[in-house]
Amino acid sequence: MKDFYLWCDFIERDFLESGFQTLLKQGQIVGATSNPAIFAKALESQAYQAQIVELKNAKMGAKDIYEHLVIADIKRCAEILLPLWEKNKATGYISLEIDPFLADKVGASVAEARALFGRVNMPNVMIKIPATKAGLETMEHLAKDKNIPLNATLVFDPERAKDCALALKKAPMGVVSVFVSRLDTLANPLLQDKANRLSQSTQAALLNQFGIANALECYHRIQSVGASRVYPLFASVGTKDPNLPKDYYLQALRLEHSIITAPLEALKAYYETPSTPTTPIKHIKETMRDLGLDLDETPQDHDHINFNLGRDSLLFPGLKAFEDAFSKLLKALG
Numbered sequence: 625m626k627d628f629y630l631w632c633d634f635i636e637r638d639f640l641e642s643g644f645q646t647l648l649k650q651g652q653i654v655g656a657t658s659n660p661a662i663f664a665k666a667l668e669s670q671a672y673q674a675q676i677v678e679l680k681n682a683k684m685g686a687k688d689i690y691e692h693l694v695i696a697d698i699k700r701c702a703e704i705l706l707p708l709w710e711k712n713k714a715t716g717y718i719s720l721e722i723d724p725f726l727a728d729k730v731g732a733s734v735a736e737a738r739a740l741f742g743r744v745n746m747p748n749v750m751i752k753i754p755a756t757k758a759g760l761e762t763m764e765h766l767a768k769d770k771n772i773p774l775n776a777t778l779v780f781d782p783e784r785a786k787d788c789a790l791a792l793k794k795a796p797m798g799v800v801s802v803f804v805s806r807l808d809t810l811a812n813p814l815l816q817d818k819a820n821r822l823s824q825s826t827q828a829a830l831l832n833q834f835g836i837a838n839a840l841e842c843y844h845r846i847q848s849v850g851a852s853r854v855y856p857l858f859a860s861v862g863t864k865d866p867n868l869p870k871d872y873y874l875q876a877l878r879l880e881h882s883i884i885t886a887p888l889e890a891l892k893a894y895y896e897t898p899s900t901p902t903t904p905i906k907h908i909k910e911t912m913r914d915l916g917l918d919l920d921e922t923p924q925d926h927d928h929i930n931f932n933l934g935r936d937s938l939l940f941p942g943l944k945a946f947e948d949a950f951s952k953l954l955k956a957l958g
Contacts, residue, residue: 759776
């Protein structure tokens with residue numbers, strides 16, 4: 625597949641020196657992503673415990689400890705990936721997210737993004753900015769720097785995906801992180817509630833299809849901007865439905881000029897036990913609207929279930945999850 629890349633949606637200190645480099649040597653990945661939730665999970669590893677004790681004894685504050693640890697890991701990951709970046713500027717990136725509590729503060733977000741990028745001091749570090757209204761303004765400011773690669777994260781809505789692509793046009797490299805499986809975790813129960821109106825085969829065909837359909841629409845909106853250095857990046861591709869193959873979303877979203885960042889179990893399945901790609905259902909929004917699941921409009925009565933995919937309906941719960949993970953992480957380090 626031309627101009628299609630797989631990244632790993634996980635980093636951890638010991639893993640960077642072992643399994644991560646094995647994946648790179650085997651050509652299975654060409655980049656990586658991280659976020660507060662991923663790093664909070666990584667900190668459960670024994671690899672960090674002695675240093676955390678040392679930093680606490682030095683009377684360092686919780687956020688300073690977090691930044692000290694995460695910047696060290698991000699820098700090491702960037703060093704490992706640098707040869708890929710030097711050969712192909714569409715590859716070899718590791719993402720580092722700004723403090724999620726700054727999502728609606730443009731000035732503070734710009735300052736933190738520049739500070740983090742400067743502290744890591746590697747050209748292949750991609751700074752992640754949540755795709756709030758203020759986040760779009762932050763991205764526009766940072767893109768003018770012309771030296772900071774940017775990742776617009778927590779994108780669920782096709783129009784917001786296009787807005788992000790436009791905001792990233794002047795950046796040296798940008799990705800728009802479209803979250804996929806979270807949509808199906810909301811859509812599937814609504815479909816199951818309509819089981820009495822659907823044949824079993826129709827219900828089965830529609831389950832786990834909306835996330836893919838929305839991702840494809842986001843993909844086309846991003847491509848319509850015509851920015852060769854801006855890539856759609858499909859995130860949140862771990863399967864939540866136990867009946868699905870682990871590489872379900874990877875197989876469905878292998879597209880030209882795109883990236884998928886995937887958890888380890890999805891990557892393992894993709895390479896070792898690949899599943900058959902699903903055929904996306906056309907006009908799925910119209911199909912679900914016909915069932916009374918209006919994806920865009922305000923419900924007119926209690927029988928008409930609203931599943932509003934407006935740009936804030938999933939963005940803010942997603943941001944809240946990152947805030948909660950960040951708060952829990954800082955509490956553990958305090």
